[in-house]
Amino acid sequence: MFKLAAELRYGQAMRLSRESVLKGAFAILDRYGLADLTMRRLAAELGIQPGGLYWHFANKQTLLAAMADQITGSDRFTEPDRFMGETGWRPELQMVSTRLRSALLAHRDGAELVAAGYALRPGSGQPLERMTKIIQQAGLGDHDAAAAAATLTHFVLGHAAEVQAHDQLRRAGALPDDHDQFPDPDAAFTTGLEIVLDGIAARCSAVNAAPSTPRSRAR
Amino acid sequence: MFKLAAELRYGQAMRLSRESVLKGAFAILDRYGLADLTMRRLAAELGIQPGGLYWHFANKQTLLAAMADQITGSDRFTEPDRFMGETGWRPELQMVSTRLRSALLAHRDGAELVAAGYALRPGSGQPLERMTKIIQQAGLGDHDAAAAAATLTHFVLGHAAEVQAHDQLRRAGALPDDHDQFPDPDAAFTTGLEIVLDGIAARCSAVNAAPSTPRSRAR
DNA sequence: ACCTGAACACCGTTCAAGT
DNA sequence: ACCTGAACACCGTTCAAGT
Numbered sequence: 001m002f003k004l005a006a007e008l009r010y011g012q013a014m015r016l017s018r019e020s021v022l023k024g025a026f027a028i029l030d031r032y033g034l035a036d037l038t039m040r041r042l043a044a045e046l047g048i049q050p051g052g053l054y055w056h057f058a059n060k061q062t063l064l065a066a067m068a069d070q071i072t073g074s075d076r077f078t079e080p081d082r083f084m085g086e087t088g089w090r091p092e093l094q095m096v097s098t099r100l101r102s103a104l105l106a107h108r109d110g111a112e113l114v115a116a117g118y119a120l121r122p123g124s125g126q127p128l129e130r131m132t133k134i135i136q137q138a139g140l141g142d143h144d145a146a147a148a149a150a151t152l153t154h155f156v157l158g159h160a161a162e163v164q165a166h167d168q169l170r171r172a173g174a175l176p177d178d179h180d181q182f183p184d185p186d187a188a189f190t191t192g193l194e195i196v197l198d199g200i201a202a203r204c205s206a207v208n209a210a211p212s213t214p215r216s217r218a219r
Numbered sequence: 220m221f222k223l224a225a226e227l228r229y230g231q232a233m234r235l236s237r238e239s240v241l242k243g244a245f246a247i248l249d250r251y252g253l254a255d256l257t258m259r260r261l262a263a264e265l266g267i268q269p270g271g272l273y274w275h276f277a278n279k280q281t282l283l284a285a286m287a288d289q290i291t292g293s294d295r296f297t298e299p300d301r302f303m304g305e306t307g308w309r310p311e312l313q314m315v316s317t318r319l320r321s322a323l324l325a326h327r328d329g330a331e332l333v334a335a336g337y338a339l340r341p342g343s344g345q346p347l348e349r350m351t352k353i354i355q356q357a358g359l360g361d362h363d364a365a366a367a368a369a370t371l372t373h374f375v376l377g378h379a380a381e382v383q384a385h386d387q388l389r390r391a392g393a394l395p396d397d398h399d400q401f402p403d404p405d406a407a408f409t410t411g412l413e414i415v416l417d418g419i420a421a422r423c424s425a426v427n428a429a430p431s432t433p434r435s436r437a438r
Numbered sequence: 439a440c441c442t443g444a445a446c447a448c449c450g451t452t453c454a455a456g457t
Numbered sequence: 458a459c460c461t462g463a464a465c466a467c468c469g470t471t472c473a474a475g476t
Contacts (some may be wrong), residue, residue, distance in 0.1 A: 048459090052461075
């Protein structure tokens with residue numbers, strides 16, 4: 001009898017799963033940021049002891065990698081390959097980049113999290129692989145396509161990280177009221193994206209113009 | 220008498236300065252990596268108690284920022300403005316980018332360090348400001364020049380971070396003997412740099428061709 | 439001026455033991 | 458199978474007190 005009462009009070013409220021632990025981790029991330037996402041704090045949020053977490057995840061690194069995978073590996077990038085018919089490589093690349101940006105910005109410190117548990121490792125880097133394929137279909141060779149996709153990824157990741165670092169400064173109150181002393185990140189993203197896409201376009205036409213000497217550059 | 224002996228043994232070996240603390244910090248960084256660069260470890264390396272460090276630097280963040288500034292703010296970027304005469308914006312941008320890459324790769328985890336204590340904040344972002352000026356002289360407006368410089372910086376930083384993350388994996392022995400399953404980072408850098416520079420060139424000619432409608436894009 | 443000694447409030451991780 | 462309890466080996470930072 002007493003035991004039952006004790007269980008109602010102190011017993012497990014509900015058995016946890018990998019998914020519920022991940023959910024709790026995202027809750028802390030979004031509310032308090034990556035710096036405050038500690039194993040002990042997460043355990044407290046979930047109502048268990050710190051050690052209990054290690055039944056679900058081998059270590060913190062694995063947990064963070066799973067979070068990064070969830071951000072970067074959402075179905076948005078694996079979506080119907082030819083959903084929009086033959087729109088060409090440029091709008092496709094633009095779409096993947098924009099969606100990756102949105103995915104990174106959807107969670108507080110999302111870019112830092114993904115950059116830390118590197119998104120570029122195979123398997124998780126779904127947007128990277130998607131970009132590489134699109135660029136290959138645009139006519140670039142394997143090496144060039146990989147380098148171009150990496151360049152695009154670095155830009156998107158760096159841009160999102162910069163935006164979120166700026167968010168963090170504002171939260172800390174260390175900014176002069178903002179408005180636009182840091183002139184419009186959306187416009188900067190659009191411009192940067194156009195620059196990279198134009199650069200890829202230039203390399204494509206260079207290859208198409210002189211297939212035997214891919215080193216030649218358009219002037 | 221005993222006091223003198225005691226001082227010879229346990230007294231200060233040599234008064235520390237901000238510079239010597241920085242030097243010790245770089246020594247640990249290069250030998251053991253950023254993860255092992257702790258205030259306690261640094262104090263031990265310098266032969267003082269952990270608390271003693273806080274006379275020289277307000278906190279760890281300030282120390283790391285000073286290290287990032289030293290990497291990113293070396294004189295290499297402020298060098299003679301017209302040392303190479305009128306070589307044009309492209310080789311100038313190429314030079315600054317290449318030197319920034321070298322500076323980041325010169326210290327273990329240099330890219331991560333610079334990315335964390337953001338190199339993009341004014342004052343420390345000397346390469347960023349240098350790039351912006353060069354691009355402005357190439358004909359782009361303030362906003363476009365800033366966006367282009369940020370794009371270039373994100374590429375260089377992201378590339379270097381990727382290279383060093385790869386180095387770390389190899390050190391941990393978690394890689395299949397390397398050779399070139401990760402095909403030549405130097406070539407990937409050259410290709411990525413050309414892509415971004417071509418993109419900037421495209422934007423320049425778009426502006427020059429139609430100054431009143433800078434939205435038009437070269438085809 | 440520069441540092442010690444000692445404490446405070448944290449970390450991630452392990453592991454026997456409980457249920 | 459899933460978690461507790463308790464420990465281990467760390468952190469960054471503060472601050473009175475020494476010299």
